[in-house]
Amino acid sequence: EAQVTQNPRYLITVTGKKLTVTCSQNMNHEYMSWYRQDPGLGLRQIYYSMNVEVTDKGDVPEGYKVSRKEKRNFPLILESPSPNQTSLYFCASSPLTGGRQETQYFGPGTRLLVL
Amino acid sequence: GQQVMQIPQYQHVQEGEDFTTYCNSSTTLSNIQWYKQRPGGHPVFLIQLVKSGEVKKQKRLTFQFGEAKKNSSLHITATQTTDVGTYFCAGRRKLIFGQGTELSVKP
Numbered sequence: 001e002a003q004v005t006q007n008p009r010y011l012i013t014v015t016g017k018k019l020t021v022t023c024s025q026n027m028n029h030e031y032m033s034w035y036r037q038d039p040g041l042g043l044r045q046i047y048y049s050m051n052v053e054v055t056d057k058g059d060v061p062e063g064y065k066v067s068r069k070e071k072r073n074f075p076l077i078l079e080s081p082s083p084n085q086t087s088l089y090f091c092a093s094s095p096l097t098g099g100r101q102e103t104q105y106f107g108p109g110t111r112l113l114v115l
Numbered sequence: 116g117q118q119v120m121q122i123p124q125y126q127h128v129q130e131g132e133d134f135t136t137y138c139n140s141s142t143t144l145s146n147i148q149w150y151k152q153r154p155g156g157h158p159v160f161l162i163q164l165v166k167s168g169e170v171k172k173q174k175r176l177t178f179q180f181g182e183a184k185k186n187s188s189l190h191i192t193a194t195q196t197t198d199v200g201t202y203f204c205a206g207r208r209k210l211i212f213g214q215g216t217e218l219s220v221k222p
Contacts, residue, residue, distance in 0.1 A: 035212075040124065042203060042214035043158070090157055103148065104205075106157040 002027045004107035006091050012113045013081055021076045021110050023091030030096040032074040033058070033104070034066065036087040043090065049074055050096065081114045088112075119206045121213025129221050134191040136216035138204030145207050147180055147187045152215070153200040161189075161202075194220050 004025045013019055025032065033048040035058075045058030049068040063085055065077040074093075078085060088111050092104040118141045128134050138147065146165040150158040162171055164180035164187060171178045175198075177190045187204055201215040 040214060042121070043205075043212035045212075092158075103160045103163065104158075106159070109157050 002105070004091055004093055004105050006089075006107040006110050008110060009108060010111050012115065014115050015082055016080050019078050019081060019112075021078075021089060021091075021112070023074045023076065023107060024072050025074075025091075025093040025105070026072065027093060027095070027105065028071065029093035029105075030071070031104075032068065032091065032093045034064070034074070034076045035090045035092065036060065036085075037090060037109075038087050046076070046089075081112075083114045086112060086114045119204060119213045121204055121216055123216055124214060125217050125219075127219045127221065128194050130196060131193050134194050134198070134218055136189050136202050136204075136218075138187045138189075138206070138213050140185045140206050143184050145184075147184075147207075148205045149178060149187075149189055150203045150205060151200050152203065156200075158203060191218075194218070196220050196222050 007022045030051045034046040035043040037043050044060045046060055046064050047055055047058050047066040049055045052068055052071050055066050055068055068074055088109050090109050091107040094102050094104040120139045122137050146163055148163045149161040151161055152158045162178050164178055167184050168182045169180040175192045179188045189202055191198055199220050201217045203215045204213045
């Protein structure tokens, strides 16, 4: 089944404790992206990747890191989480057709609470 | 920078009434996508509009892309309780999402 998976789905942590949220897709998509969703602010892009070893900042990259060592995986790293990073996080992937991004497929989401 | 604004933020309708959400961009878009997110779920792609003035229909849903490619709308005819959720427009190039419109439907 074609899908985007995220782990963990729910996470409670404390300020400053490094964490990683994994994202994996089995559709051989070139493009992958991370979003955070907050009430009243919709979906905001954190980082995106056009292909392996190619990553770029989105609109709200501060406090986050990503890596794209393999095509299928795009982990989101919070080196020192802070309470303002409490949010619902979505990973998404899409194929690139002629260099253009097509429909995005979203993972189920990761709900993060930073105390 | 490019911004996509969506109105209204919330809309509560009686079942059977029509519903429209509007999406406006500060810049010309190459295309626009619409997504639906059910409560507790993740965004799911509905449609993509590419051409100026384009109109597409999916059953009771009608999507329009403005002539100037800076605005778009989603219209739902005769809403049903299954239409409940948040509808997002997303314009590229970096796929900037609007804030979303949360629709609730009273049966």
